[in-house]
Amino acid sequence: MVPRLRPLDISNALARALVQVREDLELPTEFSAEVEDAAEAAVAAFEPPELDFTDIPFSTIDPEGATDLDQALYLEQTGETLRVMYAIAEVPAFVFAGSTVDAEARKRGQTLYAPDGRIPLHPTIISEDAASLLAGATRPAFVWTFDLDVTGAAIFTTLVRAQVRSRRQYSYLEVQGLIDDGIADESLALLPEFGRLRSELERQRGGASLNRPDEEVVVVDANYALERRAPFPLEACTAHVSLMTGMEAARIMLEGNVGILRTMPAPDLDTLAEFRRQVASLGCPWPENQNYGEYLRTLDHTDPRSLAAIHAATSLFRGAGYTAFAGEHPAVIIQAAVGAPYAHATAPLRRLVDRFVLVACEAMLAGRDVPKWVREALPDLPKIMARTSSLASQLERASVNAIEAALLSARVGDEFEATVVSERDGGGVIQIADPVITARITGTVSAGDSVRARLVTAEITSGTVEFVLA
Numbered sequence: 001m002v003p004r005l006r007p008l009d010i011s012n013a014l015a016r017a018l019v020q021v022r023e024d025l026e027l028p029t030e031f032s033a034e035v036e037d038a039a040e041a042a043v044a045a046f047e048p049p050e051l052d053f054t055d056i057p058f059s060t061i062d063p064e065g066a067t068d069l070d071q072a073l074y075l076e077q078t079g080e081t082l083r084v085m086y087a088i089a090e091v092p093a094f095v096f097a098g099s100t101v102d103a104e105a106r107k108r109g110q111t112l113y114a115p116d117g118r119i120p121l122h123p124t125i126i127s128e129d130a131a132s133l134l135a136g137a138t139r140p141a142f143v144w145t146f147d148l149d150v151t152g153a154a155i156f157t158t159l160v161r162a163q164v165r166s167r168r169q170y171s172y173l174e175v176q177g178l179i180d181d182g183i184a185d186e187s188l189a190l191l192p193e194f195g196r197l198r199s200e201l202e203r204q205r206g207g208a209s210l211n212r213p214d215e216e217v218v219v220v221d222a223n224y225a226l227e228r229r230a231p232f233p234l235e236a237c238t239a240h241v242s243l244m245t246g247m248e249a250a251r252i253m254l255e256g257n258v259g260i261l262r263t264m265p266a267p268d269l270d271t272l273a274e275f276r277r278q279v280a281s282l283g284c285p286w287p288e289n290q291n292y293g294e295y296l297r298t299l300d301h302t303d304p305r306s307l308a309a310i311h312a313a314t315s316l317f318r319g320a321g322y323t324a325f326a327g328e329h330p331a332v333i334i335q336a337a338v339g340a341p342y343a344h345a346t347a348p349l350r351r352l353v354d355r356f357v358l359v360a361c362e363a364m365l366a367g368r369d370v371p372k373w374v375r376e377a378l379p380d381l382p383k384i385m386a387r388t389s390s391l392a393s394q395l396e397r398a399s400v401n402a403i404e405a406a407l408l409s410a411r412v413g414d415e416f417e418a419t420v421v422s423e424r425d426g427g428g429v430i431q432i433a434d435p436v437i438t439a440r441i442t443g444t445v446s447a448g449d450s451v452r453a454r455l456v457t458a459e460i461t462s463g464t465v466e467f468v469l470a
Contacts, residue, residue, distance in 0.1 A: 013460045017402040018116045019462070025394055027112060031104065031123050038100035039123040043130040046093055049140050051162035052158055057187065058087050058164055060133055061238055064171040067128040068111075068120070070347045072141070072166045073241060075190040082194060086245055087164045089131045090140035091348040091355050095122065097373035106380075109388025111350040115399050119138075120350075135169040144245055144357045152197025157248050159362050176232040195237030198244060199297075207339030208293030208316075209239060219438040242346045243338060248360050249340035251332075256329055256364040260353060262344050264320035267292070274422045275315050277448050278438070281419030281431040284309040292316055293339075305433065310456045312431075312438070322353060324378040324386050341347040352388075353381050401463030403439050408458040408465060415470045420449040430467060443469035 007391075024027075031039075058072035062321050072087040095101050105121055112119040133139050141164045147156040178184035179192060202209060246262070249297075253259025267275075276286050282305045286295045296313055299306040317337050321342075323330045335342035345361065348354040358375055360370045418430035418441070427442040430453055439455050452470035 003301065014402060014406040015116065017406075017460050017463065018114060018399060019163045021101070021395065021398040021463075023113065024114050024398070025391060027119055027391075027395070028108070029119075034099055035104045036123050036125070039094070039125050042094045042096065042099065042101060042242065043125055046130065046140075047095075048138075048140060049090070049161040049164050050356060051143075051160055053087075053141075053143055053162040054138055054165040056164065058085070058133070058166045059168045059170055059187070060135065061170045061172060061175050061234070064173065066130060066169075067124075067134075068135040069166075069169065070348045070349045071242070072133045073187070073238075075187045075194060077186075077190060080150050082152070082190065082197075084144075084146045084148065084244070085193065085240060086144040086146070086167075086346070087133060087162075088245075088273055088346055089139035089349050089360060090125070090142055090161060090355075090358075091122070091131050091134055092359055093140045094126045094131050095355065096318055097371075097377075101126070105352055106384055109352050109384050110392065112388075112392055114395055114402065121352065122349065132348060133164065133166050135166045138165045139161050140164075142362060144234050144248070146244065146248065148194075148197070151374055152194065152201055152233070152249055154244060157252075159252075159358075159365050159367075161362060171234045172235055176234045179234060184365060191234060191237040195233075195240050198240035199236070202240075202243075202339065203293065203297070203320070206291065206293060208296050208337050211245070243342070245346050246342045246344060247338065247340050249345035250322075251362055252361045253343060253357070254329060254341060256360075256370070257329070258325065258364075258370050258375065258378070259321055259360050260324040260343065260357060260378055261330070262320065262335050262342050263323045263330075263332050264317065264335045264337060265332070267316040267460045271315055271318070273446070275312060277419060278315075278421040278431045281310040281421065281450075282306075282309050282312070282433055282436070298333050314340055322382040324382055326375060327380060344377040345428050351385075353385055356381060395459040398463055401465070402460055404439070405458045405460045405463050405465050407435055407437070408455055409460055412458055415452050416467075418451050418467070420445045420447055420451060437465070439465045439467055442465040443470065445469070 052299065056074055056223065058074045060069045062069055070089050074085045077082050086170045095105060097224045107123050110123045131139065133141065143160055143162045143164065144207045145158045146154045149155050168279045175184065175188055177189060217401060250261055279286050284299065284306055296310065299310055323332065331339045343357050344351055344354050348358060356374050360374050363370050368416055399441060416432045418432045420428045421431050424440065427440060428445040429438060430451065431438050445451060453467040454470040457464055457466035
């Protein structure tokens with residue numbers, strides 16, 4: 001969710017509830033003085049890489065106001081070859097294995113996002129300054145170069161450490177406007193064609209991109225509202241750059257017989273059936289003869305109900321984890337949503353595991369052994385990421401519960417049209433289309449039933465929403 005609650009006074013019930021969620025989960029509020037001092041010392045001791053790519057006109061595309069910039073890109077067409085250069089923040093230049101900052105990062109695992117702000121993985125002197133690919137600043141980076149054939153498939157890949165300098169920090173809105181108006185520079189103008197090619201490759205391998213709508217909690221006329229923003233078409237294109245990078249990183253590590261993959265099983269039949277009922281209740285039925293990847297690609301991102309269906313599709317993308325290996329390949333190497341082996345390799349400022357993947361891939365492509373500190377960390381990384389991913393899920397779930405209770409707090413006693421998407425002991429789970437909310441209902445119900453549900457509880461403090469059959 002997009003943090004939009006900072007302007008609200010803490011006396012507001014929802015703002016208080018969100019603070020309580022952080023406290024209940026015992027989330028850190030700041031870095032210790034020891035960690036901050038160690039981060040400052042690491043920045044002061046920084047030595048830039050020898051390669052200089054500052055003449056390449058990279059640019060960043062991020063949500064407006066972002067300061068922790070992991071990626072910068074540049075595209076060019078040479079004959080039939082499309083070249084994509086992707087600079088990723090070189091976090092290992094400031095976070096040394098075994099250091100105080102490294103130890104703290106292993107505790108945190110990832111940046112946590114809440115409606116009222118974020119809890120960063122690294123001290124801001126690193127994540128929002130020294131390592132961030134800020135426009136006009138020379139920064140160290142892992143620079144991927146991908147040469148693509150006419151179908152968009154990567155036919156040659158390199159990865160090196162180099163100094164880079166982003167020319168400009170764009171927002172998604174800015175770049176989408178430049179492309180729509182036909183005035184984008186050559187690099188940005190190539191993004192739609194790149195996205196088209198990679199989307200077709202995804203379709204052919206059975207993958208499914210889930211471009212979830214942003215959710216923003218806003219206050220309109222003293223009432224709470226949950227707004228969903230449709231992603232810009234451009235965002236799917238930039239997502240494919242990251243997906244391609246992760247697929248290439250996985251290939252490199254599998255060929256080198258050492259690394260860590262992002263894996264996920266395909267959704268089971270019960271999950272698919274529940275999702276099918278849920279989207280039907282939203283007025284977005286899923287045809288029986290269509291796979292879920294194709295279905296998600298057909299949804300209209302400008303339609304609020306379609307956006308809700310896309311958000312509901314998160315149920316199909318459960319069970320993801322990390323699989324480390326050294327020597328023999330693991331039994332499962334596929335990420336089902338991607339439809340191929342995949343690794344996280346593009347967000348080291350915000351995710352612990354990416355730092356190790358990048359170092360491993362750079363070493364292997366250079367013909368060097370993967371550093372000992374990377375190999376030693378591999379067995380622990382899946383546990384660290386699982387623990388912190390669980391914490392992130394708890395934070396999101398508790399925050400959404402509080403927000404939905406706030407949205408409904410003035411409507412206790414009202415009745416709503418709903419569809420039962422699954423059965424539970426003593427009741428079930430219903431999908432309401434207006435407002436778009438999924439909640440528990442008490443009573444004898446069956447999956448697929450259309451029912452009238454009466455709201456009996458909407459408690460913001462506990463995030464409790466309860467319905468009964470009307």
